[in-house]
Amino acid sequence: MERMKKMFKLESPGDKPGLLGKTTNIVLVGLFIAGIFLAALLSLGYKFDWTVIWTYRFKILQGYGTTFLLAGISIFISIFIGIISASGLQSRILFFRYLARTYVEVIRGTPFLVQIIFFYFIIAPAVGLNNKFVIGVLILSIFTGAYVTEIIRGGIQSIPETQWITSRSLGFSPLQTYRYIVFPQVFRRILPALAGQMSSLVKDSSLLSVIAVAEFTKSVREVESITYRAFEVYTFLMLGYLLITIPISLLSKWLERKYYYES
Amino acid sequence: MNLEVRNLSMHYGEERALDRMNLSIKDLDSVSIIGPSGGGKSTLLRLVAGLEIPSSGEVIVNGTPIDYEERALREYRKRIGLVFQSHNLFPHWTAIQNIVLPLIKVFHYEKEAAYEAAESLLVKFGLMEHADKLPVQLSGGQQQRISIARAMARQPEILLLDEPTSALDPQLTKEVLDMLIELKAEGTNILMATHEMNFAKKASEYVVFIDGGKVAVEGPTESFFSINNEAKLGEFLANVFE
Numbered sequence: 408m409e410r411m412k413k414m415f416k417l418e419s420p421g422d423k424p425g426l427l428g429k430t431t432n433i434v435l436v437g438l439f440i441a442g443i444f445l446a447a448l449l450s451l452g453y454k455f456d457w458t459v460i461w462t463y464r465f466k467i468l469q470g471y472g473t474t475f476l477l478a479g480i481s482i483f484i485s486i487f488i489g490i491i492s493a494s495g496l497q498s499r500i501l502f503f504r505y506l507a508r509t510y511v512e513v514i515r516g517t518p519f520l521v522q523i524i525f526f527y528f529i530i531a532p533a534v535g536l537n538n539k540f541v542i543g544v545l546i547l548s549i550f551t552g553a554y555v556t557e558i559i560r561g562g563i564q565s566i567p568e569t570q571w572i573t574s575r576s577l578g579f580s581p582l583q584t585y586r587y588i589v590f591p592q593v594f595r596r597i598l599p600a601l602a603g604q605m606s607s608l609v610k611d612s613s614l615l616s617v618i619a620v621a622e623f624t625k626s627v628r629e630v631e632s633i634t635y636r637a638f639e640v641y642t643f644l645m646l647g648y649l650l651i652t653i654p655i656s657l658l659s660k661w662l663e664r665k666y667y668y669e670s
Numbered sequence: 671m672n673l674e675v676r677n678l679s680m681h682y683g684e685e686r687a688l689d690r691m692n693l694s695i696k697d698l699d700s701v702s703i704i705g706p707s708g709g710g711k712s713t714l715l716r717l718v719a720g721l722e723i724p725s726s727g728e729v730i731v732n733g734t735p736i737d738y739e740e741r742a743l744r745e746y747r748k749r750i751g752l753v754f755q756s757h758n759l760f761p762h763w764t765a766i767q768n769i770v771l772p773l774i775k776v777f778h779y780e781k782e783a784a785y786e787a788a789e790s791l792l793v794k795f796g797l798m799e800h801a802d803k804l805p806v807q808l809s810g811g812q813q814q815r816i817s818i819a820r821a822m823a824r825q826p827e828i829l830l831l832d833e834p835t836s837a838l839d840p841q842l843t844k845e846v847l848d849m850l851i852e853l854k855a856e857g858t859n860i861l862m863a864t865h866e867m868n869f870a871k872k873a874s875e876y877v878v879f880i881d882g883g884k885v886a887v888e889g890p891t892e893s894f895f896s897i898n899n900e901a902k903l904g905e906f907l908a909n910v911f912e
Contacts, residue, residue, distance in 0.1 A: 569757045576719055576752040577820075578744060578776040587775060592762050 448638070459636040460643050467640075470626025471647055477543055477622055478609045478651070484548035485608065486601070489555025496560055507556065514553035519614055522550060527618045543612070543620040551608045558600045562593035595666040602659030606652045613648070623647055671732060671828050671859035672696055673718065678727035680713050680883075687713040689883035690727065695876065700854045702870035702891075703863040705880040706906060711863040714880065715832045718861065720746045732827055748776060751821025751829040756837040758817035759805040765812075766792065766801040769820045777824065791819045795849055811842030815849050822853065829853070831862040835869075847873070871895060879906070 414428040424432070460467065495507030514522065526546045536542055566589050574584040616625035627644045631637050675693040679686065688710050695701055703711050716722045718729055720736055720743040729736045736746055759768045769788035773779040779787070792798045795815055805813055814834055821829055831850070835843040847866065851873045854860055864870060870877055870891070877894040879887040887894070 567757060569754060570760060572721060573752075573754065573758055573760075576721055576747055576750070577772045578748045579772070580744060583775055587771065588760055592760075595762065 453638060455639060456636055457639055459630065459634045459639055463630040463634070466626050466630060467623075467643070470621060470623040473540070473621055473626075474609070474612055474623035475651070477540065477547065477612050477615070477620070478605075480544050481547040481551060481608055481612070482605050484544065485551035485555050488548060488552030489559050492552060492556040493559035493563065496556065497563065511553045511556050514550055515557070519550055519611055520617065522546060523614060523618055539618065539620045542618070543615040543622070547608060547612055547615065550611065551604060554604050554607075555601065558597050558604060559593065561600075562597040563589060565596060566592055598666065599659045599663040602655055602662060606655040606659075609651050609655070610648060671698060671701075671861070672730075673701075673732075673828075673861070674730035675714070675718075676728050676730070678714075678717065678729060679725045680710075680717060680722070681725045686883050688717070688724070688727075691880075691884055693878060693885050693888070698859075698876050699857060700860045700874040701862070701876045701878060702874040703861070703878045703880055704865070704867070704870060704906070705886070709881045710883040711880050712832050713883075715752075715830050715861070715863055718828070719750050719752045719830050721752075748824060749827045751818075751824060751826035753814065753817045753821050753829070753831045753834050755833045756810065756813075758820075759808075759813055761805050764802050764804055765797070765808065765816045768805070768816060769823050772820065773823055787823055788819075791823055792816075795819055795852075809842060810838050811845040814838065814842075814846045818846070818849060818853070822858070826859075828859045828861055831860065831864070833863050833865065836865055867895075881906075 414425070414431055417424060492507045492510055495503040496511075498504050498507075523546050526549075527542060531537070531542050536545075570588060571584065574588050579587065612622055613624035615622055616628060619625060624644060627640050627647075631640045634640070673693070673695040675691055678688050678691045680688040691710070691714065703714065705711055713722075717724050718731065718736075720738075723738045731749075737743070759765070763771060766785070766788050769791065770781075770784045773784040773787060774781060789798065789801070792801055795818075797812065797815060797819065800808055800812055800816070805816075808816070818829070818831075818834070834850075835846050838846065843866065847869050850860060850862070850869070854873050860874070862869075862874070874891055877889065877891055878885055879894075
């Protein structure tokens with residue numbers, strides 16, 4: 408009886424659940440959610456037709472691939488932008504400093520949807536850009552770059568003052584200090600936050616469907632508009648995103664544990 | 671070492687951390703700087719270490735005035751070993767990497783030569799078993815001893831220590847002080863700000879009492895601790911030994 412109880416309730420919140428308890432409860436949660444959905448569907452008298460996904464598999468897969476590519480490229484560009492802009496924030500040249508500050512504030516202070524529309528209808532035509540994929544990558548990178556900037560800035564500021572002084576006293580140049588002492592530590596410290604931001608990037612990419620970038624959400628919505636099978640395709644859409652974001656989340660947790668060396 | 675401090679002032683806004691300080695140390699191996707917190711000990715050490723630029727005045731180390739221009743300072747710092755109160759070691763490097771990497775990156779040692787130099791220091795001070803540990807795996811005393819070993823790896827003209835034991839308990843303090851006594855016996859030039867009066871008595875030839883940004887009392891160790899006539903010093907020592 409006591410063992411049964413332990414499977415469902417921990418002695419204190421800090422305890423670790425056993426494998427059996429963990430598995431049982433995860434299954435229960437799954438059944439609970441599935442139950443709610445089934446109840447909702449039964450009350451609607453809905454009949455599933457999962458074949459639509461198979462029928463339009465190429466279209467959907469193409470969208471999925473585009474999302475993958477879009478997010479993959481944007482991850483690199485946004486980190487690059489973040490490094491440049493975070494350096495700008497630390498710069499002694501005030502113009503760069505305020506430029507970086509303005510960039511971060513404007514991007515973080517406005518809705519992503521508004522930025523997409525603004526960029527697509529005003530900036531892109533002005534500079535003669537008309538490849539939607541490229542526009543999508545740019546918007547997503549510029550948007551995420553502002554958040555990456557803040558993550559990097561926080562990381563740099565988390566390096567205690569004594570380390571900067573010690574490094575200087577040892578004769579390291581400012582560039583060497585960044586390269587050997589600050590960045591390696593900042594990188595390890597911000598990896599979990601950065602991974603979280605990348606997971607956001609994947610999800611945010613779905614908004615690019617409003618400017619008709621042929622990514623996952625857009626292609627699934629098209630299938631819906633042809634087949635009227637909203638439930639099936641949107642369930643599939645959600646699972647598709649989870650398939651990318653859950654591994655990133657696990658990776659982030661693993662990184663957190665791996666680099667837990669500082670007290 | 672020879673250390674000449676002339677009319678040295680350091681202002682932080684309104685605050686005068688050093689106020690036209692004068693000090694002359696000639697041909698001495700080991701000097702202790704004592705005095706109340708905020709009296710100017712650390713500021714003096716940071717200026718001697720070439721970490722900050724004085725508001726006015728000059729510092730002459732072994733006959734050469736410190737050129738307080740950033741590029742020149744970077745060269746100058748290579749001649750000095752410096753150890754702070756705590757958190758000297760870089761947490762992402764092992765003990766031996768903390769010693770080796772400055773040698774390679776700043777002094778352009780070959781990798782093998784740097785490791786050889788670091789290992790011989792670690793062996794000498796009985797720290798070899800800790801070579802591959804990260805700072806977080808070491809006790810405060812071990813961290814400080816490795817910091818001192820790192821400072822010694824560059825064979826500094828002066829080893830500057832800013833209250834190296836004030837974050838440690840008595841047992842660990844002894845560990846660190848024993849190492850410094852050993853270094854002093856070998857002829858290392860030590861300039862140390864400290865609250866450890868016993869160490870000042872035992873291991874330094876000269877004691878400087880700094881208060882209010884000035885040298886208040888100074889003298890050879892024996893006579894320094896016997897005069898005790900200055901009211902301020904009397905009070906300070908009474909508090910220290912309480």
